[in-house]
Amino acid sequence: MSLPCVLSVAGFDPSGGAGLQADCKTIHALGAYALTVVTAVTAQNSRGVQAVYPLEDAAFGAQLAALGEDYQIGAIKIGMLSDAGKIATLARFLEQMPRVPVVLDPVLVSTSGTALLQPEALQTLITQLLPRCTLLTPNRPEMHYLAESIGCPLDQATHQSDLTHCMNKLGVKNLLLKGGHSQDADAGDWLLSTERNTETVTQSQWFRLPRLKVQHAHGTGCTLSAAIAVHLAQGQTLSQAVAHAKHFVHSALAQADQNQPLYRHITTAEAAKRRGGLHHFWKSDSLFE
């Protein structure tokens, strides 16, 4: 039996919590095969990003070309892009596969405050990649930032009409606005679809699960977007893919604090600031009992 291939284009996180590593674990945990193309190497641990080293554009393009000529890619997840050179190269690659679903997680800044997309690359992202995406998955701060950058700022209440106006200006057909950063008791994510190049809503659906109080939630956005890409590669509808991916992330988050790596000893106060990754293999636990 062959496995569907899901390509992750993202940054390298040596601590294993986010980026390519989170995507790779997610894709395999959900029964697909992970192809991974690195945009930049980060130096980081559970206490934050220390440095970012973008890869040469030619090395990035060569990875895409090597995979593109050998694998049938079922879906693509895009995370940290680092700079405009990677975006332009990726946009050209995507032109060769117009029907492959693309899920784009607009990774702009790490939780610890390091820029993961060079600010001057934002316009290139908007013009060259967003119109090609099947689904854009921003959290609220990312959505507000994108909206502001195209001159249609959103207010905190985020009305549907403002969002659809913004989607139309960005050329985005399907949006999953994640609620993880809101204060609501349930972490509601809002899936909004419009007809291409109009503000006519074709789908508006909320996905809600109880909010979890978890210390180790690094790479949650990466995991969600990779899981959605897997389910799209498996032939699910957008709504099914989001529902199943959210359930996967919820369980991986619920078990994150009990399944951390063995860390070096530091003071309790410092240890409380650690942000490790999720437990991606919660589904396989029964295999080891």
Ligand code: PLP
């Ligand atoms: N991708 C990479 C490579 C990263 O290093 C990070 C954050 O450090 C992220 C994505 C975003 O991770 P998070 O969802 O925890 O903010």
